[in-house]
Amino acid sequence: xxxxxxxxxxxxxxxxxxxxxxxxxxSFNQGLLLGKFDREPSAQMTLDTLLANIIHSSAIEGxxxxxxxxxxxxxxxxxxxxxxxxxxxxxxxxxxxxxxxALQNWQTELSLQRIMDWHTLLFPEGYTLFNPVQGxxxxxxxxxxxxxGRIDKPKVHFEAPPRSGLEDELTRFIDWFNRSQQxxxxxxxxxxAITHLWFVTLHPLxxxxxxxxxxxxxxxxxxxxxxxxxxYAMSVSILERRQAYYDILESTQKGELDITSWLVWFLDTLxxxxxxxxxxxxxxxxxxxxxxxxxxxxxxxxxxxxxNRLLDASPGDSFELGISSSQYQKVAKVSRATATRHLTQxxxxxxxxxxxxxxxxxxxxxxxx
Numbered sequence: 001x002x003x004x005x006x007x008x009x010x011x012x013x014x015x016x017x018x019x020x021x022x023x024x025x026x027s028f029n030q031g032l033l034l035g036k037f038d039r040e041p042s043a044q045m046t047l048d049t050l051l052a053n054i055i056h057s058s059a060i061e062g063x064x065x066x067x068x069x070x071x072x073x074x075x076x077x078x079x080x081x082x083x084x085x086x087x088x089x090x091x092x093x094x095x096x097x098x099x100x101x102a103l104q105n106w107q108t109e110l111s112l113q114r115i116m117d118w119h120t121l122l123f124p125e126g127y128t129l130f131n132p133v134q135g136x137x138x139x140x141x142x143x144x145x146x147x148x149g150r151i152d153k154p155k156v157h158f159e160a161p162p163r164s165g166l167e168d169e170l171t172r173f174i175d176w177f178n179r180s181q182q183x184x185x186x187x188x189x190x191x192x193a194i195t196h197l198w199f200v201t202l203h204p205l206x207x208x209x210x211x212x213x214x215x216x217x218x219x220x221x222x223x224x225x226x227x228x229x230x231x232y233a234m235s236v237s238i239l240e241r242r243q244a245y246y247d248i249l250e251s252t253q254k255g256e257l258d259i260t261s262w263l264v265w266f267l268d269t270l271x272x273x274x275x276x277x278x279x280x281x282x283x284x285x286x287x288x289x290x291x292x293x294x295x296x297x298x299x300x301x302x303x304x305x306x307x308n309r310l311l312d313a314s315p316g317d318s319f320e321l322g323i324s325s326s327q328y329q330k331v332a333k334v335s336r337a338t339a340t341r342h343l344t345q346x347x348x349x350x351x352x353x354x355x356x357x358x359x360x361x362x363x364x365x366x367x368x369x
Contacts, residue, residue, distance in 0.1 A: 052233035094121030106222040160203035188224030302332035322363030
């Protein structure tokens with residue numbers, strides 16, 4: 001029995017005690033992130049965040065977009081001057097338009113027509129000859145199933161509600177979405193999680209259900225903050241946990257109306273996204289403070305480039321534990337002798353310190369000032 005076949009569908013329930021700590025953590029990090037900005041974030045930051053959401057949301061579905069084209073479409077829609085404009089397409093312009101409509105017009109009531117308009121932008125006419133999806137139209141009468149495996153032994157991961165009655169199901173979802181925004185008893189983060197699960201379970205479209213679902217989730221999160229989302233891209237964290245994402249959806253959709261496990265997964269993934277943005281901000285501040293402390297006149301252009309690469313290193317990055325002579329050669333595009341000389345100078349001047357054993361295995365770290 002699928003979740004939508006349960007007698008009280010969609011009367012979701014959950015164990016409050018099991019998500020209380022996560023809710024506090026997410027709310028704290030959400031407030032911390034908002035508190036980092038005493039005014040609207042820069043247009044560049046807005047552009048970068050929206051770009052990440054679009055690119056990664058499509059990547060979850062296995063579609064690789066041209067990031068330069070999407071970036072130019074977003075820049076045009078936002079009225080930002082792009083230093084290196086790239087040719088846009090009907091598809092990338094549509095992706096930019098639907099994303100901006102959802103987030104900039106977060107106070108506008110949701111309607112079926114609005115969702116259908118997004119779908120039309122997602123699948124413009126002539127989008128592809130190999131997958132002729134008609135945008136702006138609900139799915140047909142054929143059963144909507146998510147299947148994998150061999151043709152003779154298919155595995156059905158999920159089956160959506162039948163086509164008959166789909167309009168009524170969507171009306172109920174949209175009415176709930178609009179009413180719940182004003183419901184003081186409904187935690188806005190839980191509302192975003194329910195929005196995601198409910199719409200993707202209805203699966204009302206032939207294609208693009210996942211991307212429209214994540215756009216609705218971003219809209220719900222924007223409403224939770226009473227502002228457009230500029231600070232984090234949840235689709236990035238979902239893509240990092242892609243298999244777990246499909247696994248938790250499958251187990252939830254095959255279960256009863258207790259969605260505690262789904263809420264835990266959703267909130268943990270959202271928290272990861274918030275924490276990543278907080279780490280990025282801390283790294284940017286640290287980098288800015290570093291260059292304010294040191295004398296750049298002592299450095300060559302190649303040395304500045306290498307120091308910036310070290311300052312940009314993230315956990316798991318090959319430069320997290322420092323840089324070797326061979327890595328210096330590749331980053332700075334210099335000879336082995338020049339790399340060795342530059343590293344020696346940087347160590348003598350106090351910009352770098354040696355780490356690890358000597359010889360070829362010697363690595364250099366940013367010196368703390």
